[in-house]
Amino acid sequence: xxxxxxxxxxxxxGFTQQLHALLAFEAATDDAIETxxxxxxxxxxxxxxxxxxxxxxxxxxxSAGSMAAFDLSQEELQAALDALPPAQRxxxxxxxxxxxxxxxxxxxxxxxxxxxxxxxxxxxxxVTPLDRVGIYVPGGKAAYPSSVLMNAIxxxxxxxxxxxxxVPTPDGVKNQMVLAAAAIAGVTRVITIGGAQxxxxxxxxxxxxxxxxxxxxxxxxxxxxxxxxxFGTVGIDMIAGPSEILVLCDGTTDPDWVAMDLFSxxxxxxxxxxxxxxPDADYIAQVEASIxxxxxTMPRHETxxxxxxxxxxxxxxxxxxxxxAIANDIAAEHLEISAEHPQQWADRIRHAGxxxxxxxxxxxxxxxxxxxxxxxxxxxxxxxxxPLGVYDFQKRSSILHVSEAGAQxxxxxxxxxxxxxxxxxxxxxxELRLLSQPKPRP
Amino acid sequence: xxxxxxxxxxxxxGFTQQLHALLAFEAATDDAIETxxxxxxxxxxxxxxxxxxxxxxxxxxxSAGSMAAFDLSQEELQAALDALPPAQRxxxxxxxxxxxxxxxxxxxxxxxxxxxxxxxxxxxxxVTPLDRVGIYVPGGKAAYPSSVLMNAIxxxxxxxxxxxxxVPTPDGVKNQMVLAAAAIAGVTRVITIGGAQxxxxxxxxxxxxxxxxxxxxxxxxxxxxxxxxxFGTVGIDMIAGPSEILVLCDGTTDPDWVAMDLFSxxxxxxxxxxxxxxPDADYIAQVEASIxxxxxTMPRHETxxxxxxxxxxxxxxxxxxxxxAIANDIAAEHLEISAEHPQQWADRIRHAGxxxxxxxxxxxxxxxxxxxxxxxxxxxxxxxxxPLGVYDFQKRSSILHVSEAGAQxxxxxxxxxxxxxxxxxxxxxxELRLLSQPKPRP
Numbered sequence: 001x002x003x004x005x006x007x008x009x010x011x012x013x014g015f016t017q018q019l020h021a022l023l024a025f026e027a028a029t030d031d032a033i034e035t036x037x038x039x040x041x042x043x044x045x046x047x048x049x050x051x052x053x054x055x056x057x058x059x060x061x062x063s064a065g066s067m068a069a070f071d072l073s074q075e076e077l078q079a080a081l082d083a084l085p086p087a088q089r090x091x092x093x094x095x096x097x098x099x100x101x102x103x104x105x106x107x108x109x110x111x112x113x114x115x116x117x118x119x120x121x122x123x124x125x126x127v128t129p130l131d132r133v134g135i136y137v138p139g140g141k142a143a144y145p146s147s148v149l150m151n152a153i154x155x156x157x158x159x160x161x162x163x164x165x166x167v168p169t170p171d172g173v174k175n176q177m178v179l180a181a182a183a184i185a186g187v188t189r190v191i192t193i194g195g196a197q198x199x200x201x202x203x204x205x206x207x208x209x210x211x212x213x214x215x216x217x218x219x220x221x222x223x224x225x226x227x228x229x230x231f232g233t234v235g236i237d238m239i240a241g242p243s244e245i246l247v248l249c250d251g252t253t254d255p256d257w258v259a260m261d262l263f264s265x266x267x268x269x270x271x272x273x274x275x276x277x278x279p280d281a282d283y284i285a286q287v288e289a290s291i292x293x294x295x296x297t298m299p300r301h302e303t304x305x306x307x308x309x310x311x312x313x314x315x316x317x318x319x320x321x322x323x324x325a326i327a328n329d330i331a332a333e334h335l336e337i338s339a340e341h342p343q344q345w346a347d348r349i350r351h352a353g354x355x356x357x358x359x360x361x362x363x364x365x366x367x368x369x370x371x372x373x374x375x376x377x378x379x380x381x382x383x384x385x386x387p388l389g390v391y392d393f394q395k396r397s398s399i400l401h402v403s404e405a406g407a408q409x410x411x412x413x414x415x416x417x418x419x420x421x422x423x424x425x426x427x428x429x430x431e432l433r434l435l436s437q438p439k440p441r442p
Numbered sequence: 443x444x445x446x447x448x449x450x451x452x453x454x455x456g457f458t459q460q461l462h463a464l465l466a467f468e469a470a471t472d473d474a475i476e477t478x479x480x481x482x483x484x485x486x487x488x489x490x491x492x493x494x495x496x497x498x499x500x501x502x503x504x505s506a507g508s509m510a511a512f513d514l515s516q517e518e519l520q521a522a523l524d525a526l527p528p529a530q531r532x533x534x535x536x537x538x539x540x541x542x543x544x545x546x547x548x549x550x551x552x553x554x555x556x557x558x559x560x561x562x563x564x565x566x567x568x569v570t571p572l573d574r575v576g577i578y579v580p581g582g583k584a585a586y587p588s589s590v591l592m593n594a595i596x597x598x599x600x601x602x603x604x605x606x607x608x609v610p611t612p613d614g615v616k617n618q619m620v621l622a623a624a625a626i627a628g629v630t631r632v633i634t635i636g637g638a639q640x641x642x643x644x645x646x647x648x649x650x651x652x653x654x655x656x657x658x659x660x661x662x663x664x665x666x667x668x669x670x671x672x673f674g675t676v677g678i679d680m681i682a683g684p685s686e687i688l689v690l691c692d693g694t695t696d697p698d699w700v701a702m703d704l705f706s707x708x709x710x711x712x713x714x715x716x717x718x719x720x721p722d723a724d725y726i727a728q729v730e731a732s733i734x735x736x737x738x739t740m741p742r743h744e745t746x747x748x749x750x751x752x753x754x755x756x757x758x759x760x761x762x763x764x765x766x767a768i769a770n771d772i773a774a775e776h777l778e779i780s781a782e783h784p785q786q787w788a789d790r791i792r793h794a795g796x797x798x799x800x801x802x803x804x805x806x807x808x809x810x811x812x813x814x815x816x817x818x819x820x821x822x823x824x825x826x827x828x829p830l831g832v833y834d835f836q837k838r839s840s841i842l843h844v845s846e847a848g849a850q851x852x853x854x855x856x857x858x859x860x861x862x863x864x865x866x867x868x869x870x871x872x873e874l875r876l877l878s879q880p881k882p883r884p
Binding site for chain 1: 529530533534536537544547548550551552553554555557563564565567568570572573585586587588619655656674676677681696698699702703705706708709710739740741742746784785788791792793794795796797798799800801802803804805806807808809810811812813814815818819821823824825826827828829831833837838839840841842843844845846848849852853854855856857858859860862863864865866867868869870871872874875882884
């Protein structure tokens with residue numbers, strides 16, 4: 001199958017409609033999955049370990065006699081790390097160090113505050129870590145050690161004491177690089193369970209698994225449905241859509257580089273989206289030629305071909321200013337500004353999960369080891385949400401310490417408004433603290 | 443009906459189970475509501491204004507000829523403010539000023555950051571406001587101008603340019619204090635629509651209402667169901683459960699004050715929860731006596747009686763240390779530490795939406811005018827979530843500007859890990875930036 005990548009032109013009639021049709025993505029909700037997940041959640045909530053054991057043995061084709069069989073020791077994690085080929089181990093360690101360094105900066109930014117007013121009233125905000133979080137790591141084919149680093153390290157930097165990782169091991173097969181990543185990232189417990197049953201165990205707790213406060217990490221449709229359903233009982237991170245890359249190029253980058261950057265997103269899965277915006281028609285043709293030249297060399301060429309054909313686009317724009325405006329509409333997960341003097345264009349971008357500036361900043365570097373998180377808002381949610389970060393493992397509490405003098409002035413204001421809203425107990429609660437007691441109003 | 447408030451003792455067998463049973467709250471999902479909301483959302487998404495107009499005329503018993511009839515002018519908002527009784531207007535203005543001052547502090551804390559590595563690679567994080575938000579304000583009986591301030595001011599402080607408020611006006615009745623609050627809080631547009639149809643209009647946009655990026659604010663079961671369903675298309679704030687107050691008292695506060703503080707939460711609705719923790723049995727008896735004495739004086743005594751009887755408790759604890767441990771388990775929306783030297787106990791609290799320290803800090807002051815937000819995490823979600831704040835109207839983008847030198851070191855690390863994960867296009871994308879090109883691996 002030859003790749004057929006769509007070409008659009010922003011000056012043509014109906015361009016905006018074409019673009020929006022291309023971007024539209026709605027995760028199908030599958031009734032069969034919803035029903036199955038609902039049943040599993042209720043069952044684990046009620047029967048605890050017994051249910052988790054049964055589902056895990058059945059779905060992962062293992063035959064554990066008890067939950068204890070699913071726990072991996074810290075020694076086993078360390079052994080997996082020690083046994084990696086040195087180049088791989090060093091790469092994992094370098095990536096972890098850099099991810100940690102970036103997230104330490106995030107932590108420094110959020111310290112809370114407190115201030116004292118002239119009458120002695122103290123107001124402030126305190127920032128504290130979550131107690132315990134669960135990290136879901138997919139098993140089987142799509143096992144990504146980099147995800148372990150990206151999810152666990154921000155939690156550890158935030159100060160979360162218990163980081164419980166669940167990872168299914170279908171047919172009992174453990175991914176050694178994933179276990180090694182857990183050892184590096186400071187995961188405190190690894191349990192080889194997965195699916196909706198693992199999400200339920202983390203959310204509700206069982207005899208052997210303590211309930212967590214938040215569950216993060218990617219998973220299949222069952223895991224996503226389960227996370228949606230337990231939201232409220234625990235916190236969850238975003239429910240990620242297909243991955244996306246948007247490349248803004250002024251035509252100065254080697255077209256092979258841009259083609260490969262588009263591939264690097266398209267190879268994730270057939271629903272992934274890779275789009276180029278460029279004002280130079282000749283350059284777009286060069287990128288297209290590079291796509292045709294390089295695609296046959298890629299081991300995952302089938303996935304790339306389907307993704308580029310179904311959801312990709314090469315878009316000719318009037319100029320880089322217009323490219324920036326379109327980029328704000330798209331609000332991409334990954335935005336490469338592959339241009340000379342990229343900062344001038346970056347200054348015009350309001351919405352993007354992560355911005356990669358200049359021709360050397362390929363998205364792949366950010367996916368693995370630059371330091372910023374690779375868990376980013378997809379499907380235009382960068383309009384209102386942020387990369388996964390230390391702040392996702394912290395929460396704030398307001399502090400109000402009203403002085404006796406403060407209660408005199410604030411009490412009158414509060415009472416006035418409370419009576420206005422018909423909440424008389426609120427009003428009286430404020431008025432009782434006044435030195436000269438007013439009579440209650442009706 | 444006399445109030446029958448439950449008394450528990452932490453030293454008794456089964457206390458923890460009793461406490462957890464008392465705290466348990468699951469919002470019932472009503473199939474009829476879900477079905478109705480699903481239909482309304484789909485209808486507004488497809489038919490836009492025509493559907494919003496029909497639903498609004500029907501549900502709010504009005505007879506508007508076009509959507510334009512639902513728009514309130516800034517002049518009408520200002521007129522509502524000007525027409526308020528002076529004491530009420532001044533109270534509203536004072537509250538708004540204080541809320542703004544507190545939230546300005548929040549804004550100062552989050553500025554983003556950027557740092558340059560020795561090889562010239564720049565990494566950072568940028569913080570930007572959302573473009574446009576929708577604020578849902580309930581109409582009818584439970585119309586709370588304070589909610590307008592608490593939802594709109596953080597958005598305005600964050601730098602959100604368009605703040606669109608929707609508020610239903612059943613039978614065409616407008617709450618003047620709510621309109622006045624909109625004038626003060628910097629709301630940019632007020633539309634008198636409500637229900638699931640208003641949520642749909644804000645989420646999807648119509649011919650006359652632009653789609654927003656996030657919807658915040660309280661509403662009834664239809665509004666809550668609609669918000670849950672549009673989440674992902676837009677951001678939403680939390681789905682609030684019933685309001686709660688937890689009072690930790692060392693027995694030194696006037697028992698009438700504590701009784702009234704419990705009432706001030708119980709009067710919200712019959713599902714609200716008010717709990718006292720105290721190590722002093724005699725003092726608990728005094729608070730109980732105050733409850734019986736003061737309850738008949740309260741206009742909303744029926745609601746208070748039901749709430750205290752069904753969901754309230756006076757709990758005798760061993761000591762204040764134990765009270766703090768129990769408070770961390772409860773993770774209350776509002777936590778009053780009504781004690782001498784309250785800071786020593788506050789230091790032990792890890793989970794609470796807002797902490798009110800000392801006997802003068804009644805929750806009512808925080809509800810209206812201290813400055814911190816009154817939109818707080820309920821139902822134990824303070825374990826993982828935060829008060830509504832400026833940060834809810836901002837989002838972060840990662841910045842990665844890799845230098846040519848940086849691409850040489852980072853490229854090798856990224857390629858190693860990408861090959862390890864079987865993502866060869868990622869690896870090649872990194873390797874293409876290396877000056878000495880390695881051969882692709884399989």
